Amino acid sequence: MTEKAKRKSKIAGKQSVLFTNPPYIIAGAGVAGKKEGEGPLGSLFDIVKEDPMFGKKNWEDAESELMKEAAQEVLKKAGMKSDSIRYLVGGDLLGQLIATSFGIAELNIPMFGIYGACSTMGEAMSLGAMLVDGGYAEKVMSLTSSHFAGAEKQFRMPLDYGNQRPYSATWTVTGSGAVIIAKDNHKKAGNNEADIVIAGLTTGKIVDYGIKDSMNMGAAMAPAAFDTIKQNFEDLDVKPDYYDKIITGDLGYIGKNILIDLLKEKGYDISSNHMDCGIEIYDKDSQDTHAGGSGCGCSALTFTCYIMKQLRERNWTRVLFVPTGALLSQVSFNEGNTVPGIAHAVIVEAV
The missing domain is CATH 3.40.47.40 (Stage V sporulation protein AD)
Incomplete structure (x- = not known):
């Protein structure tokens, strides 16, 4: 951070915050669907699932499974168990955040469920960082998910309808991403990568x-x-x-x-x-x-x-x-x- 940006107050301008002790992102994990795995970034995803149902009976349960696997993968990459996480901050696109609530229930982590539509990852990371910098948690998991078929069913037309999509339309990503935000970096010895x-x-x-x-x-x-x-x-x-x-x-x-x-x-x-x-x-x-x-x-x-x-x-x-x-x-x-x-x-x- 430049000297210009270093301030005693964490409040910067009208809508911004600059952390005096910036929290670390110690691990990140992503689980993707088949179509996403076939895209330009496919080789970088931690897990790519060929089955869009993720072994479940409906689209909503599939997205819950997707999120659960992302949460489990980021814990694995950080070398932690769920009881190491003080808070979970997350949400999804489905009504009343059902992908999140059903997906991460078995992790037994205190949760803040949030909704920012497709901005949810930014909101989750913002709140997670504030919790850590404010001293309310040493480790927070921030995560979100979406599923193409679940989003089409809820917001547009059921897939069976076969409606035509205009060229202005975007394709809802089937995927989930999770990060662990922490007070300390937990950097492994001998690791030359940047924190x-x-x-x-x-x-x-x-x-x-x-x-x-x-x-x-x-x-x-x-x-x-x-x-x-x-x-x-x-x-x-x-x-x-x-x-x-x-x-x-x-x-x-x-x-x-x-x-x-x-x-x-x-x-x-x-x-x-x-x-x-x-x-x-x-x-x-x-x-x-x-x-x-x-x-x-x-x-x-x-x-x-x-x-x-x-x-x-x-x-x-x-x-x-x-x-x-x-x-x-x-x-x-x-x-x-x-x-x-x-x-x-x-x-x-x-x-």
Whole structure:
């Protein structure tokens, strides 16, 4: 962190926090579905499941199993058992967070269930880091998940209906990502990789540009990403090149262009160092995902298995990780409401 960013107060500007003792991300794990495993990042995922049902009888139970396996894998990678974790912070896209509540129940960890739509990983990591830095926990697990079929069933059309998807639509990622955030780094002797810390965060606001097309999530979420990223620059008094990468969660090709244009209007050009998880996770030409990937699992998988790797290998030193979410439900959409967006930014550094 630069001298400019080092402050006695943890509060930075209007919406940001800079930790005086940045918590460590000591382990990350990602479990993906078959389609995700066939994409450009497939070889990096810890587990790829060929069966979209994950051995269960319905899509919702499949997602719970997906999340449970991600939680178990991150504990395994950290060399810990569940009773080492003080709190679990997590959520998913399903009504009343049923993928999370059924998925992690047997871990017997005190839980904060949260909902930020596809921004949930950013929210979970933000709250987990605050708990650790504030002295309320030594170790916290933050995690989330999504499942293509479960999301289609809840938010759009049952798969059996066979409806046509417009080119603006994104493909919900079947995947789950989990991290363990801790006060101490637990670095193993002889390990030459960089440690990873959460240096700060910028909490997003609900932003609504009046978008009503539920099949164009990129357009709905891009204004929220713009608002949070701009606020981060202002709160920290930095320029886009302060970060090696500015990484949004799942804007896809349409949302990416909107975001870049909105920031350019305010004098910020992120075109050279912006990356979107929804673009990275699928191959546009061969996997027929239209505008890219989406879902809570999109940013979670990309972060735990790709972004963390780049930081550990010191290819990147500092990134702004900005998962993005569209805050709609079946009820709000059917009643003709707009699709508000939100984005939570997490400053992650290699040290």
